[in-house]
Amino acid sequence: MADIRKLRRLMRQLEEQLVVCMRCGMCQAVCPVFAQTGREADVARGKLVLLDGLMQEMLDDPEGVRDRLQRCLLCGSCAANCPSGVNVLEIFLKARAILAGYLGLPPLKRAVFRRLLAHPETLDRVVEFGAVFQKLFARPVNEIVGTSCARFGSPLLADRHFRTLAAVPLHRRRPALNTPAGAAGLRVGFFVGCLIDKLFPNVAEAALRVLEHHGVGVFLPEGQGCCGIPAISSGDTQTFNDLVRRNLEKFDSAGFDLLVTCCATCTSTIKKIWPSLCDDDLAARARSLAARTMDISQFLVKRVKVGGPAAAAANGRVITFHDSCHLKKSLGVYAEPRDLIRANPVYTLKEMAACDDCCGMGGSFNFEHYGLSARIGRLKRDSIAATGCAVVATGCPACMLQISDMLSRAGDRIAVRHPVEIYAESFSAEGRKG
């Protein structure tokens, strides 16, 4: 283990960001984890105090601080509600990286990040292998939500109702694309993202159909990697930088107007986290790509001018929309996905209560604290179910996973879709089965 004085020196880098917190405690009003536990160490103010304590040599327990720092969804609700404007997410990610550098990564995470995540080709092979054999251990439970559960006891899956791996991931269906700008006069880079590629390729297919329909050229390079969020949120800067570098090489020399993704988490990672946390030698390129990156619904509404006053049916299929934290709180995008949904007259959008409350997924948080994650998710499920909807849409595949699990475990028969799928249905006949 490295010298604790070195840890304190590294923590000093955070000082100017840490002093911004005035301990007012307003973060308690919005933190989904604190709402469940009432423990100060679970809310941003408590965590910021712990980082301060470590830095000021008032606390000598880096493991204790790391463990508490990991009990966070990184949903950004606190930052969005912070009177002093504390940049909570950046502080937490930097602190996680400093602490992981000092304490080392847990062996399992290290293996997963360094041997799989950092090597997309290996990850693809492992996942494809998994897709073939998943029927052996997974049994379908809810055909509307599209979930399965474990056939026998599994510590990894617990009693989750999960979405299975796609039989054919997107990179097999559409290994690469390079089409010129059409009627729209625009060309986009298409960043797929792991969950879309391996679990929800239909979302990407819908997006590509929509782009084609509107005459938007697409550049989709082979061999894209993960955006790096699983690695950086556990403090693995090495894997994170490897992935940023790889993705920058795939995209930043190609000619396109904007980079779009269907994943709110990927978009917010590329826009917010790449520029602020990547190595210095990548920073300028990361900033430049970040400035050109957009969520798919925002792109379609703002740039392609999809939507507008739609003749939405008053008695259409009821659909509700969940605001993913990374889309609304991080990127400020919430009107556009709704516009996209309203552009399909088959549906009637009915808002749920607390539509922007976090679903409790938080990526690896769900694996490390499943009980807590599920308690938060259950609240989201209740809000969704109370609308009486047939479909819930959300702009983030991680939220789609969590919401699918929660709906399925409650026995709800509600389909979970992406807004771009809903919009694509409106002009593609084969998509209408929903």
Add this chain to the structure above:
Amino acid sequence: MLSPALIREFKAQVGEDAVFTAAADLMTYSYDAAPLEPVTPALVVRPAGSDALSRAVRLCNQNGLPLTVRGAGTNLSGGTVPPAGGVVIVTNGLNRILEINAEDMYAVVEPGVVTAKFAAASQAQGLFYPPDPGSQAVSTLGGNVAENAGGLRGLKYGVTRDYVMGLEFFDVNGEPIKTGSRTVKCATGYNLAGLLVGSEGTLGVFDRITLKLIPLPAAQRAMVAVFDQADRASETVSAIIAAHIVPATLEFMDNFTIRAVEDYSRVGLPVDAAALLLIEVDGHPAQVKEDAERVEALCRQHGAASIRVARDAAERTKVWEARRSALSALAKLRPTLVLEDATVPRSKIPAMVQAVNDIGRQYRLSIGTFGHAGDGNLHPTILTDKRDKAEWERVEQAIAAIFDRALALGGTLSGEHGTGIAKACFLEKETGPATILYSRRIKKALDPNNILNPGKIIAAAP
């Protein structure tokens, strides 16, 4: 450090999961929202029910452990900073609204209920709980009662004290004490609730609170009056009060605060204005109309450069958003924010505004002044960086000077934030030594081991 046997005893009596001992957990209960030095407690307990709460209090007393009750930890005077080696009892696990009685217009709550949630639950039944401290989205009712919290509506509707009808609390031995009633009138026994409100956890530990509710006002009207000279605004405040009009809210904002708010939220405030008054009258529609017209006339008489009356709910919301963002806007300017709440008789508001400006100049500090001018409760807000030792010394001198001026004008050190640690050493200036001695005797009689939040309000007993 507590002995393992004692920690086991706490776990047995309060609950295995309700006792925190890890250093990293303890540190998160070492502070509140006051800019004071943190003190880490020896133990934290978070009882989930009355019985566990009572047992925790008794165990502390039996073992001579100082005990600090904490709700959301948002108070601004250090009332929830524990003494070294102390036990913090967190009440946010006791968070049930036990009853809202619309017929008799009262409610019974546990101490950990969040203020804004309670206000919303009351409103859902057509009732009004007016106290609205700035931290209401997270503050607990137990904390509000312990600090006698105020808010924007103090002028017309009073403060937390005015809504406490009864209390059930534990004495230092964990025995249940009952005072007050759910009746409008109650003339039995000592008015112990009166003593316990604002006692900051030094005399007992709240278990249940009975709160008065009132009918919701039928109509409101909000307006913003712009002034070229700050003293004209503060004179207008005095004039409105002298005319015996009682607005629900009458807020003042100085130029420094106006510019900070406008930079931050771009709501269209006039950045050239020396001061603003944000005023709301409420009640019966006919009265609201008449009061609003009279207030408008008084503003003009006293030199308001312009007056904007909110025409609809959206405009009204905008007015109060501007006011509510004042603290956030100021907080973004410097790392440390010292929010004072010295309060003067309302006719002395012009003198106090002037005094704060003079003090800011004298000590070379940035002070934004806003607040509840209508009830005499201004918030001079000093912006600083606690790490700058020389400036921090000037801040402390400025605070003392603000207190001196407020007292000289016949006011008080604190309108709504409480005495806590921050103002304990100044209290004698306001009350005289006999009052401190009298208070210490009460404390000694009720808490002979001096374990109930020692060091708060009346400082250490000699």
